[in-house]
Amino acid sequence: MQTALLKVRDVMERQPVTVAPDCPLKDVLRLMNERRIGSVLITDEERRLLGIFTERDLLRHIVEEPMDWPSRPVRDWMTPRPHTIGPDLDVEEAMQRMERLRVRHLPVVEDGLVVGILSTRLLMARRTEYLNRLVEARTRALKQLNDELLARDAELQYNLKAAARFQTRLLLPSVPPTWPEWSWGIHYAPLDHLGGDYYDLARPDAQHLGFLIADASGHSIAAMMVAIISRIAFNEVASTTVSPGAVLTAMNDRLQNLADDRFVTAFYGVFNRQTGQLTFANAGHPSPLHFIAATGQVKELRAFGFMLGIVPGEQFRERSVQLQGGDRLVFYTDGLIEARNEIGETYGVDRLIACLQRHGRESPDFLCRAILEDQRQFCGRQPLQDDLTLVVAAYAGQPAGV
Numbered sequence: 422m423q424t425a426l427l428k429v430r431d432v433m434e435r436q437p438v439t440v441a442p443d444c445p446l447k448d449v450l451r452l453m454n455e456r457r458i459g460s461v462l463i464t465d466e467e468r469r470l471l472g473i474f475t476e477r478d479l480l481r482h483i484v485e486e487p488m489d490w491p492s493r494p495v496r497d498w499m500t501p502r503p504h505t506i507g508p509d510l511d512v513e514e515a516m517q518r519m520e521r522l523r524v525r526h527l528p529v530v531e532d533g534l535v536v537g538i539l540s541t542r543l544l545m546a547r548r549t550e551y552l553n554r555l556v557e558a559r560t561r562a563l564k565q566l567n568d569e570l571l572a573r574d575a576e577l578q579y580n581l582k583a584a585a586r587f588q589t590r591l592l593l594p595s596v597p598p599t600w601p602e603w604s605w606g607i608h609y610a611p612l613d614h615l616g617g618d619y620y621d622l623a624r625p626d627a628q629h630l631g632f633l634i635a636d637a638s639g640h641s642i643a644a645m646m647v648a649i650i651s652r653i654a655f656n657e658v659a660s661t662t663v664s665p666g667a668v669l670t671a672m673n674d675r676l677q678n679l680a681d682d683r684f685v686t687a688f689y690g691v692f693n694r695q696t697g698q699l700t701f702a703n704a705g706h707p708s709p710l711h712f713i714a715a716t717g718q719v720k721e722l723r724a725f726g727f728m729l730g731i732v733p734g735e736q737f738r739e740r741s742v743q744l745q746g747g748d749r750l751v752f753y754t755d756g757l758i759e760a761r762n763e764i765g766e767t768y769g770v771d772r773l774i775a776c777l778q779r780h781g782r783e784s785p786d787f788l789c790r791a792i793l794e795d796q797r798q799f800c801g802r803q804p805l806q807d808d809l810t811l812v813v814a815a816y817a818g819q820p821a822g823v
Contacts, residue, residue, distance in 0.1 A: 427512040429506055429511075429537075429539055430508035430509065430529070430537070431547075432512060432544060433543065434538050437461075438452060438453075439461065439462045440452070440461050440463055440464075442463050442465075442495060444494065444495050445491065445494060446490060446494070447491035449495045450727065459475055459540065460474065460476070460525075460526040463495055463496065468534045470505065470528050470530055470534075471496070471501065472500055472501040472502070472503060473503040473528060474495050474500070476731065480733075481498075483732065484734075503524075504518075504522050504524060504527060505528045505530040506539065507530065507531060508537065515527065515539060515544070519544075526541075598622060600694065601817070601820045602817045602819060605785055605813065606786040606812070607813075608789055608793060608809070609809075609810050610810070612756070612805060612806070617636055617645065617648045619635055619651075620634045620812055621652060623655070623656075623668075624660070625659065625660055628693060628695050629691050629693055631663075631665070631668070631690065631692075632689070633655055633687060633688070634687070634709075634752045634753070635686065635687035635706070636686045636706065637651060638683055643683070647683055648685070650675070650676065651676060651687070651729065653675075654672040654675035654676060655672055655689075664700075664739065665691050665700055666702040666739045668689050668702075670735065670736060672685075672704075672729050673704065673729045673737075676730035683730065684728040685704070686706035686728050688702075688703050688707075689701065690750075697744045698741050698743055699741065699743075700739055701722055701739065701740060701742075702726060702737040702739050702740075703722075703723070703724040703726050703737070705729075708724075709753070710770075710773065711748065712749035712777050712778075714745060714747025714748050714781070715745060717778060717781065719774045724739070724740045746816065746817055747815075747816070747818070748816045749781050749813060750814040750816070751813050752811070752812040752813075753773075753809075753811045754808060754811075755807065756807035756808050756809035760800050760803075760807075760809075762799055762803055763802065772796075772799060773792065773795075776792050776795040777792070779791075784815065785814065785815040788813045788815075792813075
């Protein structure tokens, strides 16, 4: 296999995300956030290309625009008549063209219609695959180095395990809070020895308890380093304010200029033990679930905000919910709901909600195990593909004297 023999159609995304030119910017950004993509294509009804909207377009316009910019149509901010390539172009030529044009996304057009999109991420993934296969082939041909390679691998595994123990001590709180109104069930499982998931607690004053769950993109060493930077930023500010939006804004400011395609999603809620109210804000993280004991209903704690480390100066809107005795809160990372079964279906939020409705009145430890078992049965023998963190919090109501 040689990259020079590959054609663009072999590596392109065949189902690019497209929107109409009159689609509001807020909907486009929400779509990009949900799909975790860096660009969308703007097409007419016949899939003829009109323009492209990327993160660069967002950053170029957002600083100088009035407050009503989210309602503007994407046509106002898109790059019209973008550079395009054909599906039969050699991959090497496509890479050279992207470097020459200084772009990270190239629409693929055939017979005047959009048939795909090529990104640097796709190209690097295919090149990595090629290099891995090349290394494996040469390793088989040079068996005399096998002992040395095994020794080095053993040393690497030892260092990774040591780093994992360090990560656990640094990123995860040692024990949940001892407040009598709360009990907890916790499951933390990085895909590799090192992961990008973490959760944390803050006590800005005697009457407030803050809970953060976050996910640095990717996994292994790079994700761990981003997660550590994120947690340091959280600890710097969470003890000084009871405003979740202010905490996420400060974290976002400190996480700017990360490496390409690195970001952090985070949900942060602050509980007021005098009122029983939870105030929260979200930075592109899966919405936690609220089991309402009085009715058996399950509601998502929804709040919109962009991922940390992407948009400078992002402001995170706050929302609140009143908790009652017996309620449950379920916090999780996308490794839970994006796990797939053997035919490619994802576990999804709907199955998680159904499981919570069945077991919502159980203890947090039992509920945590029930959710994980429900996911395991759904996935069958299909292995997980991402870090997984699940935290269940049970609220017993306001204790006497508070």
